[in-house]
Amino acid sequence: MLRPRGKLLGAAKTTSRSALAVVTGAGSGIGAAFAVELGRRGGTVVCSDIDEAAAQETADAIAERGAKAIAIRCDVSRIDDVRALADEAQYFFGAAPTLVINNAGVGAGGAAIGDVPLDDWMWTLGINLWGPIHGCHVFTPILREPGHAPRGIINVASAAAFGAAPGMAAYNVSKAGVLSLSETLAAELSGTGIRVTVLCPTFVKTNIVESGRISQESSDLATKLMRWTGFSAQKVARICLDAHDRGELYCMPQIDAKIGWNIKRLAPQSYTRAVGLVSRANMHG
Numbered sequence: 001m002l003r004p005r006g007k008l009l010g011a012a013k014t015t016s017r018s019a020l021a022v023v024t025g026a027g028s029g030i031g032a033a034f035a036v037e038l039g040r041r042g043g044t045v046v047c048s049d050i051d052e053a054a055a056q057e058t059a060d061a062i063a064e065r066g067a068k069a070i071a072i073r074c075d076v077s078r079i080d081d082v083r084a085l086a087d088e089a090q091y092f093f094g095a096a097p098t099l100v101i102n103n104a105g106v107g108a109g110g111a112a113i114g115d116v117p118l119d120d121w122m123w124t125l126g127i128n129l130w131g132p133i134h135g136c137h138v139f140t141p142i143l144r145e146p147g148h149a150p151r152g153i154i155n156v157a158s159a160a161a162f163g164a165a166p167g168m169a170a171y172n173v174s175k176a177g178v179l180s181l182s183e184t185l186a187a188e189l190s191g192t193g194i195r196v197t198v199l200c201p202t203f204v205k206t207n208i209v210e211s212g213r214i215s216q217e218s219s220d221l222a223t224k225l226m227r228w229t230g231f232s233a234q235k236v237a238r239i240c241l242d243a244h245d246r247g248e249l250y251c252m253p254q255i256d257a258k259i260g261w262n263i264k265r266l267a268p269q270s271y272t273r274a275v276g277l278v279s280r281a282n283m284h285g
Helices: 029-040 052-064 079-093 118-128 130-144 169-188 216-229 233-245 255-266 268-284
Strands: 020-023 044-049 069-073 099-102 151-156 194-199
Touching (some): 029 044, 029 052, 029 151, 029 233, 044 052, 044 079, 069 079, 079 130, 118 130, 118 169, 130 169, 130 194, 151 169, 151 233
Parallel strands (some): 020 099, 044 069, 151 194
């Protein structure tokens, strides 16, 4: 079996403990769970979200537990916003951040390629792919600056990065890009002490369906799968932070993600054909 670990040997110190952390999309879901868990681990957290009020709620929840946090509005699809986020974070910390989590994302799906409006493509890629690109572009040089604290970047992708589910093209492509971005960044930072982890969950119990551009049929199915098989956002955040502390490149918190990853690697053509047949059967069944 191929193991989706990509463990970096020699990674002794943890990154998530007492981190100076920046989390995008921290107003809800996995982002909020990451932020609160980092506060619980003694970190100081910048909670960033396009919805500043939601980010403030997360920051307040962290402060109630005795840790320091601040809310900053940021549209990750805009490079100027991300640059401003970096400046404000460093001012708040009084130092460079030690952990950046590029989490902000949206859901999209329900139509085939050619039927999906190009506006939906641009909206999805602007947030899901350009958001992490902007985050890595702005924060990687800052993390590369000399320093003794363990440093790292976590990019939130999805099992959709390799799942190839029909009707989810824009979302799939955006997450596949985040996976490749993370692998490339890890290769470029090899030997620097900066860890990179890419999170690829399947279904997580969040509000991404309600806040995305998803057809009603796909939304209903996703909601049922989240309810039946989804992990809580808190559990996913804990698993991912622990994997990052161990120096693992890939974090696939659920068994179905690991199984899909292994089958796709071992028999990619058969896997893709099977996904199409299953999807077609569901559509007509």
